[in-house]
Amino acid sequence: MSYAIRQTALTADTTGDPMMKDRVTAEEVKRALTWRINTGMYQAGEPLPPVRQLAEEFGANRNTVNKACRALQQLGILGARPGRRSPVVAHIANGASAMDLVRSQARDVVWQAMSAGIGRDQLRAELALLVEEVYGVTDLKIRFLECNPYDSDTLSADLSRLTGVPIGAGLLDEATQDVEAFAQTYDLIVTTFHHLAEVTRMLAICRDRIIGVDTRPSSTSRLGIARLTLPRIGLVCTLPGTAQMLEHIILSYQPQASVDIALIDSPDSVRRLVQECDHLVVTHNCAVTLEELTGRRADVVIEFRIDDQSIEYLRERIRAARLKSTATLRPGRYA
DSSP states (O other): OOHHHHHHHHHHOOOOOHHHHHHOOHHHHHHHHHHHHHTTSSOTTOBOOOHHHHHHHHTOOHHHHHHHHHHHHHTTSEEOOTTOSSOEEOOOSSSHHHHHHHHHHHHHHHHHHHHTTOOHHHHHHHHHHHHHHHHHHHSOOEEEEESSHHHHHHHHHHHHHHHTSOOEEEETTHHHHSHHHHHHHOSEEEEEHHHHHHHHHHTGGGGGGEEEEOEEEOHHHHHHHHTOOSSEEEEEESOHHHHHHHHHHHHHHOTTOEEEEEETTOHHHHHHHHHHOSEEEEEGGGHHHHHHHHSOOOSEEEOEEEOHHHHHHHHHHHHHHHHHHHHTOOOOTTO
């Protein structure tokens, strides 16, 4: 049985069959754990799940799992941290250690194939197909949807950087062009809380794969608001919901101020607000239009960043989706 197929059995089998426990070796558990770490299921700096849980997932006994963990600690893939009973995923300076492990495992597979009478060309072709199968399943397709290109590009780039997973930028309209095709294309669909209800209505057929993330004004934006000194503050943005949230934030920093609001798609209201207010606060996607309409620059341009709890929740959902993907692989012609 090839490594990838054996990994699938280790990932998916939870039958608790005593015979299965006897067949799973420390080497196989070590390979499975390495694979999970390399695919991002376990992040650097985080502890592994408890040994009992791993033993149940892999169909192995706890001594076997402990032996595998010790071997990974010797390779520098796992480490220990005071106060933690479970090993911690270590930062690996480069891929040399992991590649040495893969090369050793691959050599064993090649020897086994040759001993079984499998020809070189056949083995090469089968391995190439297997690589495409495994990487194709575990590379999740994730789309971030927003109402404007700037927010979509900026926030999806932030999400990609913070999760370590490529997340494509998209606009809300693209989901409505062919709902079924869109739902079939993406493993996870991410949007902000502002659009979560809208996206869920549009893509009701895959609502279990829709994730909302909370966005907040950046620390620089909040500092700018706190430094305003005059009493009349004008706020310009695109959506009423955004205006309500930002008004609350402004008043929490400036409780003695009055806040007047205009939406950017109402030019007359924007011009009137600019004439009447001492300070102008504007969301980043309205800053250029505001200056074109009025010739005045904002005192504070609000940039949004994604809340830390939302990032952590998204990471958990990505790990769960990866685990689900690997569980769908089953031994077939490669067994």
